[in-house]
Amino acid sequence: xSLSFRIEPRELTFKFAAGTSRGVYHTRRLFLVHLHxxxxxxxxGVGECAPLYDLSPDYTSLYADHLQAICxxxxxxxxxxxxALRTVPSIRTGIEMAFLSAEAHxxxxxxxxxxxxxxxxxxxxxxxxxxMGDRATMRQRLQEKIDQGFMCIKFKIGAIxxxxxxxxxxxxxxxxxxxxxxxxxxxxxxxTPAEAPSKLQQxxxxxxxxxxxxxxxxxxxxxxHLCATSPIPIALDEELIGLYSREAKAAMLDTIRPAxxxxxxxxxxxxxxxxxxxxxxxERGIGYWVTSALESNVGLNAIAQxxxxxxxxxxxQPSSTAHPTQTYQGLGTGQLFVDxxxxxxxxxxxxxxxYKP
Numbered sequence: 001x002s003l004s005f006r007i008e009p010r011e012l013t014f015k016f017a018a019g020t021s022r023g024v025y026h027t028r029r030l031f032l033v034h035l036h037x038x039x040x041x042x043x044x045g046v047g048e049c050a051p052l053y054d055l056s057p058d059y060t061s062l063y064a065d066h067l068q069a070i071c072x073x074x075x076x077x078x079x080x081x082x083x084a085l086r087t088v089p090s091i092r093t094g095i096e097m098a099f100l101s102a103e104a105h106x107x108x109x110x111x112x113x114x115x116x117x118x119x120x121x122x123x124x125x126x127x128x129x130x131x132m133g134d135r136a137t138m139r140q141r142l143q144e145k146i147d148q149g150f151m152c153i154k155f156k157i158g159a160i161x162x163x164x165x166x167x168x169x170x171x172x173x174x175x176x177x178x179x180x181x182x183x184x185x186x187x188x189x190x191x192t193p194a195e196a197p198s199k200l201q202q203x204x205x206x207x208x209x210x211x212x213x214x215x216x217x218x219x220x221x222x223x224x225h226l227c228a229t230s231p232i233p234i235a236l237d238e239e240l241i242g243l244y245s246r247e248a249k250a251a252m253l254d255t256i257r258p259a260x261x262x263x264x265x266x267x268x269x270x271x272x273x274x275x276x277x278x279x280x281x282x283e284r285g286i287g288y289w290v291t292s293a294l295e296s297n298v299g300l301n302a303i304a305q306x307x308x309x310x311x312x313x314x315x316x317q318p319s320s321t322a323h324p325t326q327t328y329q330g331l332g333t334g335q336l337f338v339d340x341x342x343x344x345x346x347x348x349x350x351x352x353x354x355y356k357p
Contacts, residue, residue: 001037001039001040001043001078002037002038002039003035003036003037003038003074003075003078004035004036004038004075005033005034005035005036005071005072005074005075005098006033006034006036007031007032007033007034007064007067007068007071008031008032008033008034009029009030009031009064010029010030010031010032010296010341011027011028011029011030012027012028012030012296012337012338012339012340013026013027013028013337013338013339014026014027014028014336014337014338015335015336015337015338016131016133017133018131018294018336019131019132019133019156019159020131020132020156020158020159020188023054025294028050028294028296028337029053030048030049030050030051030295030296030299031048031049031050031063031064031067031094032046032047032048032049032094032298033046033047033048033049033067033071033094033095033097033098034046034098035047035095035098035099035101035102037102040106042105042106042108043102043103043105043106044101044102044105045097045098045099045100045101045102045103045104045105046097046098046101046298047093047094047095047096047097047098047099047100047101047298047299047302048093048094048097048295048296048298048299048302049067049090049091049093049094049095050090050093050094050266050293050294050295050296050299051063051090051266052266052267052293052294055238055241055267056089056090056241056266056267057087057088057089057241057242057267058087058088058089058090058091059090066088066091067091067094070085070088070091070095071095074095079099080095080096080099082272085270086244086245086269086273087244089265089266089267089268089269089270089273090266090267092269092270092272092273093265093266093270093271093299094299096270096271096272097112097271097298097299097302100112100113100271100302101302110345111305111357112302112305112306113305113306113308113309114309115305115308115309115311115312116308116312117304117305117308117311117354117355118305118308118355118357119355119357120354120355120356120357122308123349123352123353123354124304124307124308124311124329124331124352124353125151125152125327125328125329125351125352126152126328126329126330126331126332126348126351126352126353127150127152127153127154127182127184127328127329127330127332127351128145128148128150128152128153128154128332128351129153129154129156129330129332129333130142130145130153130154130155130156131156132156132157132158132159132160133160134160135160135164135167135168138155138168139168139171142168142171142172142175143175146175146176146181148350148351149350149351150181150350150351151180151181151182151328151351152181152182152183152184152209152327152328152351153172153176153181153182153183153184154183154184154185154186154330155168155169155172155183155184155185155186156185156186156188157185157186157187157190158187158188158189158190158191159190162199166202166203166206169183169185169203169206169208170206173206173207182209182328183206183207183208183209184208184209184210184211184212185203185208185210185211185212186211186212186213186237187211187212187213187214187215188212188213188237188238189213189214189215189216189217189238190214191214191215192215193215193219193222193226196214196215196226197226197229197230199214200214200226200230200231200232201231203232204231204232208232209232209233210232210233210234210235210259210260211230211232211233211234211235212234212235212236212237212262213235213236213237213238213239214226214230214234216238217238217239217241218239220252220255220256221255223236223239223256223258224255224256224257227256227257227258227259228257233259233260234258234259234260235258235259235260235261235262236256236258236260236261236262237261237262237264239252239256239258240252240261240263240267240268240277241267241268244269244273246276246280249276249277249280250280253280253281253284253286254284257284257286258286259286259287260286260287260288260289261277261281261286261287261288262288262289262290262291262330263277263278263288263289263290263291264290264291264292264293265293265303265306266292266293266295266299267293271306274290278310287327289327289328289329289330290303290306290307290310290329290330290331291329291330291331292330292331292333294333294336295333296337296340296341297334297340297341297342297343297346298341298343300331300333300334300343300346301343301345301346303331304331304346304353304355305355307329307331308355328351329353331353332348332353334346334348335348344356345357
């Protein structure tokens with residue numbers, strides 16, 4: 001093999017100001033990594049490295065230079081070692097994706113992970129995401145999701161007045177006449193440990209399915225206490241960032257004992273790193289679902305295919321083990337950008353993401 005990478009910087013523009021408790025996104029910078037083999041032109045693929053500047057552990061002002069150096073090292077080696085790049089999850093994700101893509105193309109295929117999803121036979125059920133904004137804007141977005149037929153709606157909370165957020169969630173529960181409609185919230189660590197118990201009690205009265213990351217990551221004992229006492233199941237997201245070894249991951253899970261994990265390859269160790277999280281979660285009876293981390297359609301396509309592969313694999317597990325088969329994934333972000341990279345195979349119909357070969 002005679003491998004080489006070409007790195008293509010891209011910047012996408014959001015259709016609206018995408019608000020979280022950490023701030024507001026207007027643009028999304030990412031890097032496409034194009035893999036080529038001069039000795040085998042059919043071995044060519046593309047991956048996406050999409051660090052979040054305020055969240056990814058591998059983001060620095062020198063990210064592009066670091067990515068270039070890593071790609072050159074991988075090209076010289078001719079492969080990606082199994083345990084390499086643990087501390088640079090967004091880079092690991094993109095390079096894993098590029099190799100999967102190249103291997104598929106070398107077989108004359110576009111599919112990275114074969115499943116009934118990539119055969120166009122079954123969709124992935126996804127949640128509708130309500131981004132933060134003023135109450136009127138969030139109410140309008142809620143109505144749109146209900147009209148579109150979403151059976152799981154997730155709210156970003158923690159940036160506006162909590163009383164207004166509670167009022168909006170009450171409206172949501174009133175508008176969602178179907179009792180099967182699931183409401184989730186994501187606090188992105190916005191609550192303080194002191195106020196979290198009271199806020200969780202107030203949310204519980206609204207029939208909330210789960211809350212992601214109620215307090216900031218890194219406070220294991222306080223999060224463990226919340227998980228043990230919360231009336232709402234707690235899902236961990238940011239808490240997984242920066243834990244690279246199997247031992248560190250197991251120690252966190254054994255300490256905190258969450259109900260769910262929210263897995264994002266770009267943040268949590270690539271596909272291989274997330275599969276390690278899944279194995280540890282299954283051993284402990286912890287559930288999980290997958291979400292994207294604001295990637296373009298290049299990354300979203302790969303993550304959706306991987307998720308469908310997981311669902312197929314998990315459906316074969318004994319019913320006593322925790323798996324995400326009957327839950328909603330967070331893979332609707334392909335609609336966020338005015339200038340997303342085209343991927344006609346991915347088609348969103350209501351709350352179902354389809355792959356059309």
